[in-house]
Each structure stands twice: as C-alpha cells, then as structure tokens.
Amino acid sequence: MPSYLINYDLRKPGQNYDGLYEAIKSYPSWAHPLESFWVVVSETASTQIRDNLAKHLDKNDGLIVVKSANSGAWQGLSKDLTDWLKKNL
Numbered sequence: 001m002p003s004y005l006i007n008y009d010l011r012k013p014g015q016n017y018d019g020l021y022e023a024i025k026s027y028p029s030w031a032h033p034l035e036s037f038w039v040v041v042s043e044t045a046s047t048q049i050r051d052n053l054a055k056h057l058d059k060n061d062g063l064i065v066v067k068s069a070n071s072g073a074w075q076g077l078s079k080d081l082t083d084w085l086k087k088n089l
Contacts (some may be wrong), residue, residue, distance in 0.1 A: 001028070002067055003080045004049055006038040009062035020056035033077050041088050056073070061071050 006024060010017055024030055024051070027040035027049075042049065046065045053063060072089045 001041050001043055003039055003041045003070075004046055005064075005066045006040060006049070006053070007064045008036050008053075008057070010036070011060045011062070012058050013022060015058065017056065020053060023053050024055055029056055031036075031081055031088070033074070033081050033085070039088065040084065 008020075021030075024032075024038050024040060027042045027044070029041040031039045033039065039048070044052075046067050050065045052064060053065070057063060068089050070089055072085060074085065077085070
C-alpha cells in the first residue's frame, strides 16, 4: 500500500487543530516523526488526502501531501519510528 508524506504550516497560534490530527490518525497506518510532519499509509490518492485534511485548516495554513518514492533517509528518530519508516516507505 502506498505511503504519503504530509507536512504543514499551522499559522494561527492558539487555534485548536485536534480535528486535523484525528483526520491524519484515521488512516490505516501512520507515524508522526517530526512536529509538523506525518507519514500515512493509504490507498487514497494524494488529492483526496489533501482535501480530507484541508477541511481542518484555515485558508492561511499550508499543507503538502506527497506520495512516497519508497526511499528515504533520516537521523535522530527513535528505533520504533525508524522501524516503522523502514517497513512503510
């Protein structure tokens, strides 16, 4: 199943973004390796993921959803996150 990289800029301090986080966690498998960076595993197209998540953002927030190319490199992540990324990217 494909994996998608999700990154965002939440530009409204103090706003409640719980709906966004719950929407991301609704995908079959996910990881949250960095503060504004997630990876989800889903058969859903990147445009559909974007549209689903955008419902929880303000117009001034930024969002990027990119289908993974099945390769990556990282540093400073826990063993659990490293194992998840190796399995799912």
